[in-house]
Amino acid sequence: MADKRSKPATLADIAQLTGTNVSTVSRVLNDTRNFSASEDCRERILKTARELNYQPRNAARSLATGKSYCIGIILCNVEEDFTSPYFAPVLISLVKELEACGYSSLLMTVPYDDSIDTHVCNKVRSGGVDGFYIGSGLIGTQSLVELEKHHIPVVTTEHSNPTPLREASVCVVSEDCEDAYAAMAAELRSLGHRRVACFAKGQILDLRLRVDSLRKALSEAGIETTDEDEFFYPPEFVHSMHDRFEARRAAAARLDWFRNYSAVVCASDMTAFGLMEVLQDAGMQPGRDISVAGYNNLEYSPYYRKPEPFLTTIDPRKPEKGRMIARLLLELIDQPGKKIPSQQIDARFILRRSFAAAN
Helix, strand or coil: CCCCCCCCCCHHHHHHHHCCCHHHHHHHHCCCCCCCCCHHHHHHHHHHHHHCCCCCCHHHHHHHHCCCCEEEEEECCHHHHHHCCCCHHHHHHHHHHHHHCCCEEEEEECCCCCCHHHHHHHHHHHCCCCEEEECCCCCCHHHHHHHHHHCCCEEEECCCCCHHHHHCCCEEEEEECHHHHHHHHHHHHHCCCCCEEEEEECCCHHHHHHHHHHHHHHHHCCCCCCHHHEEEECCCCCCHHHHHHHHHHHHHHCHHHHCCCCEEEECCHHHHHHHHHHHHHCCCCECCCEEEECCCCHHHCCCCCCCCCCCEEEECCHHHHHHHHHHHHHHHHHCCCCCCCCEEEECEEECCCCCCCCC
């Protein structure tokens, strides 16, 4: 066997060691359609490629297939996206999945201003990639026309109006938290809770929609809530790194309001962490005196890892979301013209020690 450390393995190396020709090796490794090889031959080639740690050269592959083997990732608030405990897991899983499939990623940024749609259009026109992941809410009328004109595969995430995207063959991947909230509401009901508060950062559509889903689930479980049971605190900072601090400050200012409830469901884990600190300082122990829940499962995330997770939460399965985006993009690239319906990741209810029976 050739010394794997001396130089990168080539198709010729694999062909020589397997007794085949370079063309056969290339077609097997690229899983070329309309080409058949015996199972024994295919297995020998794949096994040898693994042993040599063979890495395909995208330049050579591009000449053979006409593809760039590169995916464009268009983002706007990159400082927020890269450091956000909510979105970073999606982005990391997306890039890793693409890399595992032989694709590189090209980050493209657009400024956050009134001409976002024009900037996205310019990125689409620049070419050089096989498909795009475009961040939530960045696709507008102009960019839709441009994407249709060039027939470029595109996947995006949560969008306030997905209908035009579906008509333009843009695949939307979103989170479905309804069943998870139904399970949470049923647990609250079984624990005897009848007064449940909703606590969230204001001015963010996704969080408003979460609270709406929660209230619907509570109502169906027999726990009625009104607008008076909602507390949307106005954020001074937009960045997610301030969420815990701002939730703590908001909760401390309205501590007496929280005392009216036996359970509080927060629209994010960070908000729940801030609230629990205030409750503990006031002598109210979460999981004993009051039940608290969040959303995002951050305590189990590699970006926040806690040895013994405590907070009851909704797990939106962010890493799976990133992997799904990558798989859908590659499917659209492999099958040009195919229409893939929008997809949803089913969130999961995670019961932990921050829930207890109502006093």
